[in-house]
Amino acid sequence: MTADVVAEFGAFLDDFLPQDYDENYQRYRRDVTLRREYQAAAFDEGWLIPEWGRDEGGRNLDGPQALAVKLLGAQRRVPRLLNIQGAGVAAPAIRAFGTPEQRERLLRPAARGDEWWALGMSEPGAGSDLASLRTTATLVDDVFIVNGQKVWTTQADEARWCTLYVRTDPQAPRHRGISCLILDLSSPGVHVRPIRTAGPAIESFCEVFLDDVRVPRESLLGPLNGGWGVAVASLEHERDMIWINTWLETNRALDPALRASEITEAQLVKLGRSLADAEGLRLTGLRTAAQRWAGISSPAWLTLKLLGSESVQRAALLSLEVAGQQALIDPAIFDERLESLGATIYGGTSEIQRDIIAERALGLPKGRS
Amino acid sequence: MMLDWTLLAPDEDSRDLARTARALFRTLPGAGAARAALDDGVARAALDKDAPAGDGTPVAPPAWFALVDAGYLDIAVPEDLGGLGRMIDLVVVLEEAGRSLLTAPLLPAVLAVQTQVAAGIHRPEARSAPAGFAVASGTVADGRCFADRVPVLGGVGAATLTAILRAPDRAWVVTLDAAADGVEVRQTEALIDPSRPVAVVRLAGAPSQDSQALTPADVEPVLARARVCAAADLVGIAAGALEAAVAHAVQRQQFGALIGSFQAVKHQLADAYLGVERARSLTYGAAVAVDHTGRAGGATTDGAPQLSTRDSLLAYAAAAEVAVQVAGRFIQVLGAMGVTFEADGHLYLRRAHQMTSLFGAPDDHFLAAARLERATARMKKEARTVREATR
Numbered sequence: 001m002t003a004d005v006v007a008e009f010g011a012f013l014d015d016f017l018p019q020d021y022d023e024n025y026q027r028y029r030r031d032v033t034l035r036r037e038y039q040a041a042a043f044d045e046g047w048l049i050p051e052w053g054r055d056e057g058g059r060n061l062d063g064p065q066a067l068a069v070k071l072l073g074a075q076r077r078v079p080r081l082l083n084i085q086g087a088g089v090a091a092p093a094i095r096a097f098g099t100p101e102q103r104e105r106l107l108r109p110a111a112r113g114d115e116w117w118a119l120g121m122s123e124p125g126a127g128s129d130l131a132s133l134r135t136t137a138t139l140v141d142d143v144f145i146v147n148g149q150k151v152w153t154t155q156a157d158e159a160r161w162c163t164l165y166v167r168t169d170p171q172a173p174r175h176r177g178i179s180c181l182i183l184d185l186s187s188p189g190v191h192v193r194p195i196r197t198a199g200p201a202i203e204s205f206c207e208v209f210l211d212d213v214r215v216p217r218e219s220l221l222g223p224l225n226g227g228w229g230v231a232v233a234s235l236e237h238e239r240d241m242i243w244i245n246t247w248l249e250t251n252r253a254l255d256p257a258l259r260a261s262e263i264t265e266a267q268l269v270k271l272g273r274s275l276a277d278a279e280g281l282r283l284t285g286l287r288t289a290a291q292r293w294a295g296i297s298s299p300a301w302l303t304l305k306l307l308g309s310e311s312v313q314r315a316a317l318l319s320l321e322v323a324g325q326q327a328l329i330d331p332a333i334f335d336e337r338l339e340s341l342g343a344t345i346y347g348g349t350s351e352i353q354r355d356i357i358a359e360r361a362l363g364l365p366k367g368r369s
Numbered sequence: 370m371m372l373d374w375t376l377l378a379p380d381e382d383s384r385d386l387a388r389t390a391r392a393l394f395r396t397l398p399g400a401g402a403a404r405a406a407l408d409d410g411v412a413r414a415a416l417d418k419d420a421p422a423g424d425g426t427p428v429a430p431p432a433w434f435a436l437v438d439a440g441y442l443d444i445a446v447p448e449d450l451g452g453l454g455r456m457i458d459l460v461v462v463l464e465e466a467g468r469s470l471l472t473a474p475l476l477p478a479v480l481a482v483q484t485q486v487a488a489g490i491h492r493p494e495a496r497s498a499p500a501g502f503a504v505a506s507g508t509v510a511d512g513r514c515f516a517d518r519v520p521v522l523g524g525v526g527a528a529t530l531t532a533i534l535r536a537p538d539r540a541w542v543v544t545l546d547a548a549a550d551g552v553e554v555r556q557t558e559a560l561i562d563p564s565r566p567v568a569v570v571r572l573a574g575a576p577s578q579d580s581q582a583l584t585p586a587d588v589e590p591v592l593a594r595a596r597v598c599a600a601a602d603l604v605g606i607a608a609g610a611l612e613a614a615v616a617h618a619v620q621r622q623q624f625g626a627l628i629g630s631f632q633a634v635k636h637q638l639a640d641a642y643l644g645v646e647r648a649r650s651l652t653y654g655a656a657v658a659v660d661h662t663g664r665a666g667g668a669t670t671d672g673a674p675q676l677s678t679r680d681s682l683l684a685y686a687a688a689a690e691v692a693v694q695v696a697g698r699f700i701q702v703l704g705a706m707g708v709t710f711e712a713d714g715h716l717y718l719r720r721a722h723q724m725t726s727l728f729g730a731p732d733d734h735f736l737a738a739a740r741l742e743r744a745t746a747r748m749k750k751e752a753r754t755v756r757e758a759t760r
Contacts, residue, residue, distance in 0.1 A: 047653075062374065199754075256745045265736060275742055276651060276683045283377060283650035290378035300646040307643055338492025351636070358635035361642055362615050367630030 002065050009047055009069045025077060038079040039087070039113040047073075048087060049111055056095070057108055063293050067286070070241075072245045072249040080202075083116040083155060088241070090117035090163055093180075097222035097225035102182065105159070118156040120164035120183065120208060121231065123149060128352050130165070131174045131325065135210060137166035137181060142217040144168075144181060146189075146210045152346075155191045156206035159185055163234075164215075169225050180225035182219040199338040238347060243285040246308030246343075250278045253315035255335065257322045270318045277311035286320050294348055299361035306353040309343035316340035376657045377650070381524045387461040392467040395431045395437060395593050399442075400737050402472045403564035403716045410558060414518055429526060432473035442478055442496040445594075446486055451493040456594070456656035460601040464649075465603020468612075470716055472564040477502045477523025481531035481544075483594040487758070488542035490579040498528035501547065502595070504728065507534030507572060509541040509580055514572040518555070522727055524568025525557050535587065540588045543577040551575030562719040566637065570573075589737070590662075593681035596728075597659055600652040600681070603688035603724055607725035610699040610717040614638060617703055634702060641698055644691035651687050679741045688733035692721035693731075696733075 016038065021028055028034055042048040043057055051066035052058025061069065070352045091110040094102055109115035126133040135148025146166055156162060162183040185192065191209040198212035221228040257263065257271045282306070288301035290367055320327050327333045344350040358364040379387065391452035435443065444459040446452020459479065466475050481500035501524035507516025514534060521530055530552070545552060556569040583591060604628045615638060618629030628634050658677035700707035700714035707714045723730065 026670050062477075068515060152464060186713045259741055259750075268736045268739040269732045270735075271742070272683070272732075272737070272739035273687065275679075275714070275738055276647070276687045276735065279654065279680070279683055280647035280651050280687065283654040285645055286374040287377040287650050294378050294380070295373070296378060296384075300650075303643040306639075351632075354636040354639035355632070357642055358629075359531040362635075362638055364615065364618060364629040364635045364638065365627050367626065368632055369630065 002068050004336065005050075005061060005065050006068050006072050007060075009050075009072055010076075012042075012045055012047060013078065017076070017078075018260070022077075028129050029077075029080065031079070032082065035079040035082050036113060036243045039081050042078070043112040045085075049091070052095075057111060063289065067289055070244050071282075074244050077252065079250060080245075081113060083113060084115035084203075084245075085092050085119050086110045086113060086115070086159075089119060089234050089238050090161070092237045093163060093221065093230055094182075095198075096233060097230050099218070101218065102221065106182070110161075115161060116155060116159040116361065117208075118159040118162040118185065118208075119152050119234075120150045120153055120156075120162045124151050127152075128349055131178070131228065133165055133167060135164070135166045136170070137168050137179065137215065138166070139217065142300075144215040144217065144220075145318050145341060146181070146183070146213040146215055151209070152195075152205050153192075153208050154203050154205045156185060156208050157194050157204055160280040161185065162208070163221060163230075164210075165231060168227075172225060175228045177223055177225055177283075178231075180221040180227040180230040181215050183213070183215055184219075187213050199335040201339060201342075235348065239298045242347065243281055243304040243308045246304075246312055247278060247282050247285070247315050250274070250281065250308070250311045250315045253304065253312060254278065254339070256319045260322050263322060267318065267322055270314070270321075274311065274315045274318055277307070277314060281307050281311055296367075299357075302353075302357050302361050305348060306344075306357065308349055312343050370494040372727060375655075376455075377661075379457060379653075381609065383458050383461050386458055387465055390439070390441070390462045390465040391469070393435065394465055394471050397435060397469075398430075398472045398564075399470045400713050400716055403470050403562070403719075404710070406472070406566075407710075413562070430473065432471075433499055433651060436473055436475050436478075437497060441475060442482060446482060446491065446493075446496070450486070450491055451496075456597060456660045457653060459598065460652055460656045461600035464596055464605035464652075467602040467720070468609035469605075470564070470609065470713075470720065474499045474523040474526070474565065476565070476598065477521075477527070480522065480595045480597050481529070482533055483598055484533065484591065485544060486580075487591045487594045488581040488583070490542060490544065490581050490673065492579070495529060495544065499523060499526055501502060501527035501530045501568065502649070503532040504592070505532060505534060506536070507532070507541075508536045509534060509577060509582070512580065513551070513574040514541075514543055514545065514577055515574060516572040519570050519572060520727060521568050521570055522723075523565070523572060524554075525566040527568075530570070532572075533583075533592065534572075535585075535588065538585065540583040540585060541577075541580050542583065542591065543580040545572075545575050545577055549575050560724045561726075562716075564716075565723065567723070576639060589682070589741075590675075590678045593655075593662070593678050594659055596681040596685045597652060597655045599724060599728055600655065600684040600688040602647070603685070603692040603721065604645065604652050604685055606650050606717055606720050606724075607641075607648065607688070607692040607695040611638065611641050611645055612693045612715070613713060613717075614641070614695070614699040614702045621704075628702075637698055637702070641691070641695045644687075644694060648684070648687040648691045651680070651684040655684040675745060677739065679738050679745075681733045682738040685728070686731040686738065689721070689725045689728075689734070690731040693718075693725060696721045733750050 046059040050059040050061040050069050053060050094106050121183050123133050137144040137146045162185050164181045164183040168179040169176050189211045193207045291298045320333050320337045323333050443452045444454040445456045478500045480502035501521035503519045503521040505516050505519040527547050530547050534541045551574045553571040621628050658680045662677040696717040708710050
C-alpha cells in the first residue's frame with residue numbers, strides 16, 4: 001500500500017529531522033552537517049532512491065510508490081543533497097551502463113554521498129552543442145590518454161570522480177565518436193580551477209584541465225564510442241525527476257509572498273500566476289508519470305525542465321519585489337534572484353529545451369536558423 | 370490530503386469518450402458554421418432554421434439532440450440524479466468541443482447543470498432542453514429576480530436560464546423559465562461570437578423556478594464546478610489553435626525552408642505547447658479535486674472545498690490566458706492570411722475572448738487564488754501556534 005509506505009517514510013523524517021526544522025528551515029537549509037547526515041541516513045534506510053532493489057540500497061518500490069515518497073520529501077522540504085548530480089545523475093548512469101565491477105565499486109558511495117561526482121560535459125567550444133566536444137582520449141595499450149579542457153564543471157574541486165565525455169573516434173560522425181570515461185579527479189595531469197561566481201552560489205563550478213591524463217580501459221562507462229547514449233539517458237533521467245526539486249524550490253521562493261503582511265494587488269496577481277506555475281509543474285509531473293505507468297505516451301514531460309526553471313525564476317523575482325527596501329540590506333534575497341537566473345542555463349538552456357519540445361512534441365522540422 | 374494522481378491520466382473509458390466525442394463533433398456544425406453565423410446572424414446559428422414555424426417557441430437545432438443522445442449532459446451529475454461519470458470525463462469531452470469550435474450549446478447547458486448541482490437545486494429534466502448560464506449583479510426577493518443586464522451564454526434558444534446573481538452582501542443561484550414574464554431580452558445581435566451566442570436580458574421581477582441563497586463566501590466554492598468546465602473549453606480552444614498553427618508551420622515555405630524550422634517560429638509554438646499542457650494539467654487536477662470535494666461546496670474538515678476552489682481559479686486563469694495567447698499566436702504564424710475572414714484564427718480568438726469577457730480576466734482569478742492561498746497559509750500557521758502552545 002502506497003499510504004503505508006508514505007507513512008513509514010514520514011515517521012523516518014519525524015525521527016530524523018530536528019523538532020524545530022520547519023520553523024528554522026532557513027537556517028537548516030545551509031547546515032552542511034545535517035545535509036550530509038540526511039543523505040546517508042535516508043540511503044541507509046532505503047528512502048533515498050526507493051525504486052532501487054534492496055540489494056542496491058533501495059526498497060524495491062514501484063513507480064507510484066517511489067514518486068509518493070519523493071513528493072512527501074519535497075513537501076517536508078528535506079535537506080538538499082550536497083552533491084545532487086552524484087545520486088541524481090552519475091549513480092543512475094553507473095547503474096544503467098556500468099560493468100558489475102563498476103557498480104560494485106562506485107554505486108553505493110555515489111548514492112550515499114560518500115564520494116562526490118562531477119559531470120564533465122561542457123567545454124569552452126561545446127556548450128549547448130555538446131556533440132562538438134574536442135577533448136580527446138586515445139587508447140594506447142589499454143589505457144586512454146586524455147587531453148583537453150572541461151568547463152562549468154559543478155563541484156569538480158570537491159568531487160572524487162567525474163563522468164568525462166571525450167572524443168575517441170575523430171573520424172566518426174560527431175555523435176558517434178564520443179565515449180564516457182570514469183575519471184578519478186586525483187589522477188596526475190588533472191588540474192581543477194574554481195571559477196568565481198557572480199554571487200555566493202550554493203555549489204562551486206570549475207574549469208578542468210586535462211594534460212596526458214591516463215585512464216585505464218576498465219573505466220570506460222558504456223560502449224566505446226557509445227557515450228552519446230550515456231549522456232542522453234543521463235540528461236533525460238535528470239529532466240524526468242528534477243521537477244520535484246524545482247517544485248520545492250519554487251514553493252520555497254513563494255514563502256515570503258505568502259507570509260508578507262503587506263502586499264500589493266499587482267504582487268498578488270504575480271503570486272497567483274506563480275501558484276499556477278507550481279501546481280502546473282507538480283500536476284504535469286504527476287500526470288506524465290501516471291501516463292507512462294498506464295502505457296500511454298505523451299510528450300508533455302518534455303516541458304518539465306523549461307516550466308520548472310522559469311517557475312523558480314518568476315518566484316524569486318516576486319520574492320525580491322515583495323521584500324521592497326528590505327532587499328537593499330538583505331543580500332540573500334538578491335543572491336537567490338541571481339542564482340535563479342542560472343536555472344534556465346544549466347542542464348540544457350531554455351533555448352535548447354524549446355528546440356526539443358518543438359521537434360519532438362510538435363513534430364516541427366529540425367533547424368536552428 | 371493526498372489525491373490519487375493516477376486519476377490525472379484519463380483512463381481507457383475517458384479516452385474512449387474523448388475519441389467518440391471528437392468523431393461526433395466533427396460531424397456537427399463547427400468552424401464553417403461559426404464563420405457563417407458572422408454573416409447570417411444569431412438566430413440562424415442557434416435555432417433550427419428548418420423547423421416549421423409554430424407558436425413562436427424556439428426549436429433547438431438537431432445538434433443539441435445529438436449531444437443529449439450521447440449523454441454528455443449527464444456526465445459528472447450525481448447518480449441519484451440520473452447522472453454518471455466523473456468531472457474528468459466531462460473535462461475531456463468539453464476539451465474536444467472547444468477544439469472543434471462546436472456551435473451547439475453544450476457548454477452553457479453544462480455550466481447551468483453543474484452550477485445547479487453545486488447549489489443543490491438540480492432537477493434531471495433540466496438536462497433535456499438547451500439552457501443558458503450567467504453570472505451577474507442582481508437580487509432575489511420573494512422568489513422574484515431583479516437584474517438590469519444579465520449576459521446569458523447560450524441565452525438565444527434556451528428553454529431555461531441558470532444565473533448566479535450577486536448583491537453586495539449575499540448571492541443566489543436561480544433557475545428561470547426563459548419564457549417567463551419578467552425575462553426581457555435586450556440584445557441578441559452584434560456579438561463577438563454569434564455562433565455561441567450571448568443574449569443580454571433584463572430580469573424585471575421574473576419568478577425563479579428554484580433558488581438557493583448563498584453567503585458571499587459560498588459563491589466561489591459553488592462556482593468551482595462551472596469554472597473547471599469553462600477551463601476545459603478554453604484548453605480545447607488553445608489546443609485547437611495550436612494544432613492548426615503547427616499544421617501551417619509544417620507546410621508553408623519561405624526562404625527555401627519550412628517556416629516551422631525557424632527558431633523564431635518554433636520557439637513561439639513550443640511556448641504555446643508548454644502553456645497548453647500547464648493549463649491542461651491544472652484543469653485535470655481541479656477536476657479531480659472537485660470530484661474529491663463532492664457535489665456541494667459546503668465546509669468539510671479536510672479543507673477540500675478550499676483546495677478545489679483555489680484549483681478551479683488557477684485552472685480557469687491559466688486556461689483563459691493561454692487560449693487568448695495561442696489564438697493570437699496562430700494569427701501571427703499565418704501571416705497576412707491570419708487577418709482574413711477565411712482563416713480560422715479569428716474564430717478561436719472570438720471564442721477565447723467571449724469566455725474571458727463573460728467570466729473575467731485571468732489576472733482577477735490569479736489574484737483571487739492568491740488571496741485564498743494566503744488565507745490558508747495564515748490558518749495553517751495559527752493552527753501550528755495553537756498546537757505548540759498546547760503541547
